[in-house]
Amino acid sequence: EFDPIVPEAFKNSEYLMLGNLMPSVQKRVLDQMNKKPKLIVLDTMNFWMDHFMGDLKEALKNVDVLTINDEEARQLSEEYSLLKASKKILDMGPKYLIIKKGEHGAFLFAKDKVFFAPALILEEVLDPTGAGDSFAGGFIGYIAKTKEVSFENMKRAVLYGTVMASFTVEKFGTDNLKTITTEEIEARLKTLKSISQIK
Numbered sequence: 001e002f003d004p005i006v007p008e009a010f011k012n013s014e015y016l017m018l019g020n021l022m023p024s025v026q027k028r029v030l031d032q033m034n035k036k037p038k039l040i041v042l043d044t045m046n047f048w049m050d051h052f053m054g055d056l057k058e059a060l061k062n063v064d065v066l067t068i069n070d071e072e073a074r075q076l077s078e079e080y081s082l083l084k085a086s087k088k089i090l091d092m093g094p095k096y097l098i099i100k101k102g103e104h105g106a107f108l109f110a111k112d113k114v115f116f117a118p119a120l121i122l123e124e125v126l127d128p129t130g131a132g133d134s135f136a137g138g139f140i141g142y143i144a145k146t147k148e149v150s151f152e153n154m155k156r157a158v159l160y161g162t163v164m165a166s167f168t169v170e171k172f173g174t175d176n177l178k179t180i181t182t183e184e185i186e187a188r189l190k191t192l193k194s195i196s197q198i199k
Contacts (some may be wrong), residue, residue, distance in 0.1 A: 001145045006032040017136060017146040018042040018063070023055035030062060039149050041065040041140050043132070044096075046072050061093040064149075067136050069100045082107065082167030083114075096154060098139070098161075100132060108151075109160050115155045119194050120166040120188060127172045131165040134177065159196065 002025055016037040018026040024043060044062040048056050049072065056076075060066060066089060070082060076092075082099055086109040089097050097109040103125075105118040139154075139161035146153055163185055167176045177189035 002033070004029050004032075014038045014147075015140055016040045017140045018059075018186075019133070019136075023028065023052050023059040027055075027059050027062075030150045036158055039064050039140070039143055041136065041182040043067045044072070044134050047074050057092055060089075063094050065098065067096040067098040067132070067139070067155075069102070073097075074097045086114075098158065099135055100135060102128070103130075106135070106158055106162060108154055110151050113151055115151075115158065117155070117192070119161050119162060122166060122170060125169045128169050129172075130174065131168050134168040135161035135165040138162075143167055159192050160185075160191060162192060169176070171179055174182060 002021070004025060006029060011032060011034045013033070014037050016030070016039070017031065018029060018040065020043040023044070028042065040063045042059060042065070044056060044066070045068070050097065073082060073089065074080055074089060077088040079085040079088055086097050086099065086107070090109065095110065098106075099107045099109070101107070101119075103119050105116060108115040108117070139157045142157040142160040143149065143153065146156075164177070165173045165179050166188060167184075168174070170176050
């Protein structure tokens with residue numbers, strides 16, 4: 001019965017991240033915006049596909065970016081090949097699709113464009129809980145900071161999302177995110193760029 005109320009100060013936001021909630025709840029948030037944001041990112045999961053697929057497909061018509069993992073992409077599209085899955089999902093409405101593959105990195109798809117970002121190799125992973133949320137936050141946070149909605153900039157945003165997720169999995173909960181510095185983020189970003197060959 002959760003019914004989100006968007007504060008008046010946020011109703012003109014240029015960038016909107018619709019967190020992993022029931023699709024009808026995500027739609028209620030979007031309906032409260034005074035104008036369509038420059039970029040709408042939607043996160044979802046297999047539970048909503050199992051029980052509210054119709055609502056999810058309706059919600060996808062109004063978003064710019066969908067973030068899901070590879071298993072969810074296959075379920076949503078009914079295709080095993082992630083390339084075929086991406087084409088079907090992009091036909092559902094989003095302009096961009098991010099398919100996360102956990103420790104194996106993430107794909108960014110747009111029409112006729114594909115980018116792959118590897119994951120950072122970590123010495124220790126304690127808790128993967130929240131890695132997807134950290135990825136999404138890093139992604140849209142970078143877009144909002146740079147104020148550029150383009151495939152090239154989204155490639156860099158995927159790298160920032162990957163870096164933020166790497167910090168999350170090293171400790172339990174949000175402990176690591178409370179103490180990391182900009183210098184530590186930039187150092188990991190430099191490492192990631194060197195292995196992904198992006199400038």
